[in-house]
Every structure is written in C-alpha cells, then in structure tokens.
Amino acid sequence: MNAVLQATIEFLKLYWAPLLCGVVIVAVLPLIVGYIVLVERKLMADMQARLGPMRVGPHGLLQPIADALKLLIKEDIIPEHADKLVFWLAPVLSVGAALLAIAGLAIGPAFQIAKDINIGILFVVGISALGIFGIVLGGWASNSNYSLMGALRSSAQLVSYETAAGLALVAGLLFAGTLNIKSIVEAQQQEGVWFALLAPVAFFTYLVASIAETNRAPFDLPEAESELVAGYMTEFSGFRWSLYFLAEYTNMIVVASVATTLFLGGWLRPFASVRWLNFLDFAPPLLMVAIAAYCVYRTPMQPSRVQQTFMLAVAGLCVVVGLVLLAPVVAPMIRPSLKEAMVPYYAGIHGGFWFLFKVSAYIYLFMWLRFTVPRYRFDQLMRLGWHFLIPLSLINVLMVGVAMIIGAYFQLQGWKLLLATTPAAVITLLAALLILAAEREGGTKQDATAASDFYAG
C-alpha cells in the first residue's frame, strides 16, 4: 500500500501542472462553447435581419447559462430496448476525445498542456478522430432507425473526409518538416510566410474537409433535420444531448486551431519577421480600445439602467485587456533595459491574442458558410469527397513536393518561395478543372444508369 502511495506522490509531483490545466480546461470549455453558440445565434440573427436572443441578460448575454441550467435539469430519457451501457458511453466518448485533443494544442510558445510532443499535430488529429465512435455507437445504441441512418451517414462522411484532410495536412507539413506544433510555428517564423500562402490548395482542401469533419452545414447530413429528425442524436435528451453539442463545438475549436497552427502562422503576428511592420503590435490594444469606445457610444441607447451599467462594464474590461496588451510593447520603448525581460510576456500575451483571433476568424468563416450555403445531398457529398477532394489533394502533395525541389534548387526562401509554389498551385487547379470535367461526363452517365444510392437515407 505504501508503495502505491509513493508512486502516486511521485506521479503528482511530476505532473501536477498539466493535470491542473486539464481540470481548468474541462471546467472552462463548456462556458466558452456556450458563448460560441450565443455568438452563432447572434450572427445568424444578424445575417437574417433579426435580433436573436435578447431576453436573458443584456443583449441575451446570459442566455448560455440559462440554456446550460435548462439542459442540466431536463429529464434524461433512455429509449426502451436501447443498449443502456453503450447509450451511456457514447456521448462521453465524443466529449472525451474532443477534450483530450485540446491537450496537444499550443496557444502560445509557452501555453501547451502536453509540452513539446514530438508527434504534435498527429496527436491532435488522431485523438479528435476518435470522437466518431461516440457518434456511431450513440446512433446504434438508441435502437432507432433515424439514429442508425444518421450514424451510418456520419461515419461514412468522416472516414472519407479524414483522408482529404490528412493529405492536406501532409502538404502543409512538407514545408514545416516536423510534426511538433511549436516547431511548425517556428518554421513559419523562419520562412516569413504563412503556409496558407505557400500551399493555398491544401488550405482550401483542409477548410472544406474540416467543415465536413465537424458535421456542420453545408455538410451536416448526419443531422439533416428535414430528413433524419436529428440524426444520431435523435434519441438523446437533456444532459447527454448537450454533451454531443459540447463535443461538436470543441471539435470546431480543435480543427480551427490545427488550421491556425499549420496554415495561418499559429501565435505569430501577421508579417512577424518584417521589421518595419512592427507597428502592427499596436493593433491588438487599439482593437480593444475601439471596442470599448463603441460600447461607450452605445451606452445611452440602452433601454434600462442595468443594461447601461453592463455596457460600461464591458467597455472597462476591454480597456483593461487593451492595457495588458499594450504593456509589453510600450515598456521597452520607455525603458530599453526592460527589453529582455518583456520578451516572454510579449510572446505569451500577444501570441495568445493572435492565436485566439485567428481561431475566432476561422470559426466565424464556418458560421458564415453555414448561414449562406444550402445543404448538400448525400451522394453529392460523397462524390465531392472521393471524386474531387481526394484526387485534388493527392495531386497537390505531388506538386508541393516538386515546388519544394525547385525552390531548393534555386535556393528560394521566404516570399521568393512563392515563385515556385504559385505555379505549382496553378497547375494543381488546372488538374482540378480536368477532374471536374471528367467527373461531369462520367456523372451524367452514372445518373442515367444507376440512381440507386445506398446511404441516401
């Protein structure tokens, strides 16, 4: 017994910090996800010229908390003849995989729970892919045809698009030359160019595949409510249902972070290595001040006293964050001796800002697409994946390799590397057009002969 206790203490001594971070993430992430949902509803309302949630708290700002409370105390229904154990396990699997993947992400050079793992990006991608079991098993265990159909669709979709996403990552990783997340970002710093510019086709492929992988519109076939009620989560209610939602939005954060890390320069400022653009360091505090000013401007227009106070409080918070962001930039200017001491603070605070900014922009793009593009049909979805995206990304990997060899031969670096990669991207796009033309010819023939589609629901 003593030995076990000793081993536990040894373990805790080594790993108390990551464990604590893990607990914090598990505790805080549901809140963040709740607010992402609120932002999504507000955006949807804005794009449809409505107001969105307005009742709970000023401008509906407390809506996520009310929703969470409602979901927690809702009746938890397990359907008759359901496989109880698997039914219980499935949502937990989904959430567990999504949360575990977060551990591998790096928000800044120092903010990473599992520090400097050699397999970095593979860990994140591989672990988050395990969430599919939650979907498939949940659909199977509910003992309902709608759920099973949704689960089948979703596993087919995820397996197909994972291939395209993986090949897109390969094209980006060729430039990085490493799997370690920190080194990937450092490679972009050295190169001076984001890999999204060097491998635009790969970035596009990853964007499409990541939307499909997170089951979001226009690829939300597994939960197409007009055909399948709610897909694999039809029979889930209350807290279990909210676990699925938590997993979906966490996965969104994960794919956005992977894209940010590999293609958008991670925690680096735009043009991080260009000296004369250093004034961009003032952009984050300025943005915060601008938001604060807007809040103050809107304050007199609020209908009630509470809302006015709230708006002012938000403005104050923004000013505080802006000051925190400003400090590491201004301090070395006032006192040059502080320059060395401010480097880690600058990297941490500004790195975190830029990383979260890019992730938010990526998620915003997701939402924008969701409200703009109508849903695909299932056979269209599969055809897009297998007949277009996978061949495209295969050709792209090949062309990126050729471009790299040409670049190495002429010793092109940084922005000059674009001279080699842009023609490669153009050739890839021409090949894509050829694929599309061939596809159109083959497609009309296919439609005429065989209209039967196995998974079409």
Add this chain to the structure above:
Amino acid sequence: MLDKVIFYFFAGIAVAGAVLTVTRRNAVHSAIFLVTSLLATAGIFLQLRAEFLFIVQIILYVGGIMVLFVFVIMLVNLDVALHQIQFARQKWVAFIVSLALAAQVGVMLWSSGKMPGQGLPVLAAAPADKLPANSEAVARSLFNAYLLPFEIASVLLLVAMIGAVVMAKRRA
C-alpha cells in the same frame, strides 16, 4: 515503481479487452472491447517512448480499421448472421496450433536469464534526452535501412486495394 504501475495498468486492460472481445455475444460490444484493447496497446507503446507507433496505432487501427468494422457490423443484419455457421469447425487444428504457440512462449519465458545468449534480452534503458526524436528516427530507419521491405509491404497493400476495387466493381 511508477513505470510498473503504468505498464500493468495498460497490459491488464489490453488482456481483459482481448478476452472480452471473443467472449461477448453482441458483435458491437466485441468491437468496443477490441477498441479498448488496441488503445491500451497504444498506451504501452507510449510508455516505451515510441510516440509515433502510439499515434499510428490509434489513427490506423482505432480511427480507421475499427470504424470500418463497426460500420460493417451495423450494416449486416445480425439476426440473420446468428443463424448461419459462424466458425469453421476446426477445433483440433486450432487446439494444436495454440498449444504449440503457448509452448514456444513458455520456453522463451522459462529460459530467459537461465541460459546466456538465449531467452529474452535485457536491454539497458537509454536516458531520455539521448534518444533521437521519435518520428524522425522511424522515418530514417524506414527509408534507409528497411527501404526494400517497406516498398514490398506497400506493393502488397496496393495489390489488396486494387483487388478490393476490382471485386466491388464486378459485383455491382
């Protein structure tokens, strides 16, 4: 001590998962326990500092093959399958083969440490900071020392893939 606890934790889960995989009646439950067993094996890889093998095990076996397994299990009508003959009844052959295998493993375990140069080799653990980065090390040995076996294995997989496509086309 900590190493041993972690090893026996994963090893226990792997063995228990494997036993439950063959004893469960329900095919989906079997698949779940197979996944558990594979994940535990991946954990042992991780403990051996073979990070790349760990994640490849998860991506390929758990995230790829097992998902397809579950997919097929859900498509197949299990009630019909239960009435069909599930096993090739070759109990005696299986018994002899497993006996031979058990004997082999037993001799290996028994002889370890007793005869010099035989049995299980005991290697000294390398200090962690002396090890080369794992995925790079795997890549180097795959594409330098073991290039030919690697290519042969790839050709085999390609043949299997093309074969599957041809078979599916013929049936359609």
